[in-house]
Amino acid sequence: MPTRSQLARVLNPTDTEHPNQTPTTAAVSVVARDKPTQHGDRSLEILFIQRASSPRDPWSGQMAFPGGRYEPPDMSLTQTARRETLEEVGLDLFSIDPLGTLNELDGGRATNRLVSVRPVVFWLGSQSPKLKANYEVADIVWVPVSDLLDPNRHIQYHYPPAGTHFPGIQLNQANQVIWGLTLRMLSDLFNRLEYDFITL
Numbered sequence: 001m002p003t004r005s006q007l008a009r010v011l012n013p014t015d016t017e018h019p020n021q022t023p024t025t026a027a028v029s030v031v032a033r034d035k036p037t038q039h040g041d042r043s044l045e046i047l048f049i050q051r052a053s054s055p056r057d058p059w060s061g062q063m064a065f066p067g068g069r070y071e072p073p074d075m076s077l078t079q080t081a082r083r084e085t086l087e088e089v090g091l092d093l094f095s096i097d098p099l100g101t102l103n104e105l106d107g108g109r110a111t112n113r114l115v116s117v118r119p120v121v122f123w124l125g126s127q128s129p130k131l132k133a134n135y136e137v138a139d140i141v142w143v144p145v146s147d148l149l150d151p152n153r154h155i156q157y158h159y160p161p162a163g164t165h166f167p168g169i170q171l172n173q174a175n176q177v178i179w180g181l182t183l184r185m186l187s188d189l190f191n192r193l194e195y196d197f198i199t200l
Contacts, residue, residue, distance in 0.1 A: 001034075001042070001043070001044040001145055001146075002044070002193055004034075004099070004123045004125070006193075007121065007123065007193070008099040008100060008123075010193060011100025011102065011121055011192070012100050012101045012102065012103070013100060013101070014078055014098045014100055014120065015076045015077050015078055015101070015118070024069075024114055024115045024116055025069065025070040025077070025115075025116055025118075026067060026068055026069045026070060026077075026080065026115050026116065026117045026118070027067050027070065027077040027078070027080040027084070027118045027119070027120055028064070028065035028066060028067025028068075028081055028084075028117055028118075028119050028120070028185075029047075029065055029066050029067055029081040029082070029084070029085040029093060029120055030046065030047075030065055030102065030119045030120065030121045030122070030185065030189070031046065031047040031065075031085070031091065031093070031122045031124060032044060032045065032046050032047075032122070032123050033047075033123075033124040033125065033126065033127060033142070034123075034124075034125055034126055035126065035128070035142075036126065043144050043145075043146065044145045045142040045144050045145065046142070046143055046145060046148070047065070047066065047089075047140070047141075047142055048063050048064065048065060048140075048141045048143055048178065048182075049063070049064055049065070049066050049088060049089060049137045049138075049139065049140055049141070050063055050064075050137070050138045050139040050140075050141065050175075050176055051063075051064055051136065051137065051138065052135065052136055052137055052138045053138065061138065061175070062179075062180070062182075063141075063171070063176055063177060063178045063179075063182060064181075064182050065119065065182060065185070066081075066084060066085040066088045066089050066137075067080070067081050067084045067085065067088075067117070068080070068084035068087075068088070069115070071083075077118045077120065078098055078101075078120050081098075081118075081120040082094050082120075087134060087136075088133070088136055088137050089131045089132065089133060089134075089137060089140050090130070090132040090133075090134075091129055091131055092129075093122050096122050096123075098120050098121060098122050099121045099123050100120075100121055101118055101119060101120050101121065102118075102119040102121065102185055102188045102189055102192075103119075103188050104116055104117065104118040105117055105119075105181060105184055105185065105188075107180065107181030107184075117181065119185045119188075119189075121189075139176070143171060143178075147169075147171070148169055148178070148186060148190075149190070149195060149196070149197065153170045153171075154167065154168070154169060154170075154198050155168050155169070155170050155177070156168070157179045159179070159180075166179045166180060166183075167179065167183060167198050167199075168183060169183065169198075183198070183200070184200060187200050
């Protein structure tokens with residue numbers, strides 16, 4: 001698994017200024033922690049949320065990184081990611097310097113709700129902060145990178161609204177599958193690290 005410095009070397013620089021102000025600009029936090037295991041080694045884990053079920057949310061019930069849309073008071077998309085993460089899971093990233101960013105991606109194609117999203121990467125080290133989901137979040141899950149890379153978890157996920165299948169990663173709960181935009185972000189990260197991963 002990559003160290004903090006190895007991860008930082010493959011990322012884009014972090015933004016420091018206001019983004020182009022559009023209603024379809026958003027940011028998410030890709031939060032990694034280096035957790036000791038019961039065997040004496042360490043496991044790199046990444047934080048995901050499962051969105052709460054709502055008929056008004058086109059991404060209802062889906063797995064995602066914490067984050068959301070840019071709002072005018074935000075000084076940068078990094079601040080957007082921090083603010084939304086604090087609101088959604090109670091994790092304060094304002095005192096943590098981001099390692100960098102992944103490529104900004106256009107999402108929402110399967111739901112016809114287009115949005116441009118910038119992933120901002122944070123490293124917690126061995127911290128295990130207490131998290132609390134707000135009304136937008138049904139579950140908070142730390143997923144080992146080894147699980148994300150496990151070919152036995154790579155599936156074809158059927159998304160009924162689109163009437164077709166998409167590549168996905170099956171997590172431990174049957175209703176928790178990483179696919180779509182979140183999977184494309186993971187693909188960007190793992191390709192930079194030169195890991196074997198799902199071909200998209």
